[in-house]
Amino acid sequence: MDFWTGIEALRAKQGARIADLLTDDTRTARLRAAAGPFVFDLSKTSITGDALNDLLALAVDVPDRRDAMFAGEKINATEGRAVLHTALRGTEPVIVDGADVMPGVRDTLDAMRAFASDVRDGTFQGQGGRITDVVNIGIGGSDLGPAMAVLALAPFHDGPRCHFVSNVDGADWADTAKTLDPATTLVIVASKTFTTIETLTNARTARDWMAESVTDPTAQFAALSTAQDKTSDFGIDPSRVFGFEDWVGGRYSVWGPIGLSLMLAIGPRNFDAFLTGARQIDDHFRTAPLAENLPVLLALAGIWHHQVCGYPTRAVLPYDNRLSRLPAYLQQLEMESNGKGVTMAGDPLQGPAGPVVWGEPGTNGQHAFYQLIHQGKTPVPCEFMVAAEGSEPLLDHHHKLLIANCLAQSEALLKGRSHAEARATIANRFEGEELERQAAHRVFEGNRPSTTLIYPRLTPEVLGGIIALYEHRVFVEGVMLDINSFDQWGVELGKELATSLGPLVDGADASDKDASTRALLEQLLEWRG
Numbered sequence: 129m130d131f132w133t134g135i136e137a138l139r140a141k142q143g144a145r146i147a148d149l150l151t152d153d154t155r156t157a158r159l160r161a162a163a164g165p166f167v168f169d170l171s172k173t174s175i176t177g178d179a180l181n182d183l184l185a186l187a188v189d190v191p192d193r194r195d196a197m198f199a200g201e202k203i204n205a206t207e208g209r210a211v212l213h214t215a216l217r218g219t220e221p222v223i224v225d226g227a228d229v230m231p232g233v234r235d236t237l238d239a240m241r242a243f244a245s246d247v248r249d250g251t252f253q254g255q256g257g258r259i260t261d262v263v264n265i266g267i268g269g270s271d272l273g274p275a276m277a278v279l280a281l282a283p284f285h286d287g288p289r290c291h292f293v294s295n296v297d298g299a300d301w302a303d304t305a306k307t308l309d310p311a312t313t314l315v316i317v318a319s320k321t322f323t324t325i326e327t328l329t330n331a332r333t334a335r336d337w338m339a340e341s342v343t344d345p346t347a348q349f350a351a352l353s354t355a356q357d358k359t360s361d362f363g364i365d366p367s368r369v370f371g372f373e374d375w376v377g378g379r380y381s382v383w384g385p386i387g388l389s390l391m392l393a394i395g396p397r398n399f400d401a402f403l404t405g406a407r408q409i410d411d412h413f414r415t416a417p418l419a420e421n422l423p424v425l426l427a428l429a430g431i432w433h434h435q436v437c438g439y440p441t442r443a444v445l446p447y448d449n450r451l452s453r454l455p456a457y458l459q460q461l462e463m464e465s466n467g468k469g470v471t472m473a474g475d476p477l478q479g480p481a482g483p484v485v486w487g488e489p490g491t492n493g494q495h496a497f498y499q500l501i502h503q504g505k506t507p508v509p510c511e512f513m514v515a516a517e518g519s520e521p522l523l524d525h526h527h528k529l530l531i532a533n534c535l536a537q538s539e540a541l542l543k544g545r546s547h548a549e550a551r552a553t554i555a556n557r558f559e560g561e562e563l564e565r566q567a568a569h570r571v572f573e574g575n576r577p578s579t580t581l582i583y584p585r586l587t588p589e590v591l592g593g594i595i596a597l598y599e600h601r602v603f604v605e606g607v608m609l610d611i612n613s614f615d616q617w618g619v620e621l622g623k624e625l626a627t628s629l630g631p632l633v634d635g636a637d638a639s640d641k642d643a644s645t646r647a648l649l650e651q652l653l654e655w656r657g
């Protein structure tokens with residue numbers, strides 16, 4: 129059946145009360161999947177067994193397309209590229225254009241390991257001695273992955289301190305640089321294309337900063353890029369350039385050279401564990417039946433909530449403070465991949481593609497935006513995640529509270545509180561009409577959907593697995609929607625216009641701009657003096 133016809137038919141199957149569904153004792157076992165160190169529960173959604181079967185039927189193309197991706201076929205059709213981030217953590221040969229890519233992947237990983245070890249044990253020195261700090265300059269996929277992962281794996285750090293500069297706002301560089309000594313800092317310029325204006329601007333500023341203090345301004349620079357001619361033009365010695373191929377998308381690139389800062393922080397062995405965790409999920413995704421396949425079930429929950437139920441956003445709520453950058457990471461992964469408007473054939477989509485993805489760690493969000501999640505009129509499907517154990521054994525009483533809060537939120541969303549229940553909680557304080565009015569404000573509709581991902585503890589392996597789960601989820605949703613999840617043409621127009629606006633900020637003629645832009649520019653220029 130055509131996807132959108134199937135979605136239309138599924139709309140008639142909405143409306144079950146989640147609490148009623150959960151009275152079926154078999155539901156939690158059926159709407160739950162396990163893979164590697166993860167258990168994923170989607171029983172607190174309104175997906176019935178019948179609807180799940182229909183959703184699975186709409187995923188019929190997934191196995192073939194999945195196998196095509198892993199085999200190196202050029203499934204990124206608008207850019208004519210294979211999609212092989214899985215090869216960066218793979219072990220088996222993958223043939224692209226008649227050649228196995230794996231020897232190159234292994235050589236690059238070995239070079240990264242050797243360089244990271246040299247920096248970590250002091251064999252590679254800065255001009256003022258041992259490297260104490262690393263600054264990764266990159267943006268988007270060349271920043272979010274390593275920045276998120278370095279923070280997530282803080283308990284595993286035993287290398288130099290890592291910093292991340294991404295924004296072209298000079299404040300980002302300035303605030304970071306003032307904590308650093310150029311003579312003992314390694315600067316990594318991370319840019320797949322090595323043309324991104326933010327990254328090159330920050331990298332040039334960093335080079336000038338180095339030049340003020342050390343003899344050789346680029347001797348402590350490394351580059352991560354597919355464009356090795358451009359890294360040489362910048363002045364970075366090829367021995368410190370870690371290349372990758374165009375079949376690695378920016379937002380899928382943390383597994384290879386773009387992960388160098390992570391490898392420097394946690395060491396090659398832990399980085400290998402990170403890759404292993406992702407590979408476990410790759411194996412699961414390739415072999416588990418669709419109905420037990422964790423990324424597939426994540427995707428089906430996504431399709432159910434966005435395309436069937438029409439909920440416009442989805443919240444990612446890790447009860448894991450060190451995953452505080454995960455929502456931002458997933459925003460790029462999901463919204464740059466599936467924020468599309470046309471099918472593979474270029475026809476307008478008949479409905480929405482990816483939802484708005486947002487979130488913050490719990491419990492912080494509870495004291496901020498959960499009010500809307502509980503009582504706002506538009507349901508927000510919530511994706512909770514929590515570890516059985518925290519990484520701070522001496523603070524286990526904190527972790528118990530974290531677990532309790534995570535489970536309490538999904539329970540509250542599910543159960544809600546009726547008017548009668550609300551009234552009972554305040555009947556000793558109010559009466560008559562005032563009691564009714566006060567109670568109305570304390571009603572929770574309930575029946576709000578959520579899913580929960582649990583794992584034993586946040587380790588490199590588990591983090592690798594979480595990212596891979598979401599990568600494959602995005603892929604499955606993309607296949608079902610018949611969109612290209614691997615291009616990002618939507619970012620181009622703004623880049624072009626920024627280039628044309630540059631001279632206007634210097635006072636050039638703005639007459640070809642629209643009236644609003646002209647007026648804003650005029651005021652800004654007046655204030656700039």
Ligand SMILES: O=P(O)(O)OC[C@H]1O[C@](O)(CO)[C@@H](O)[C@@H]1O
Nearest residue numbers: 268269270319320321324378619
């Ligand atoms: O690594 P690069 O080429 O500097 O690109 C950075 C980011 O910019 C984008 O191209 C979007 O502008 C992302 O897809 C990418 O991750």
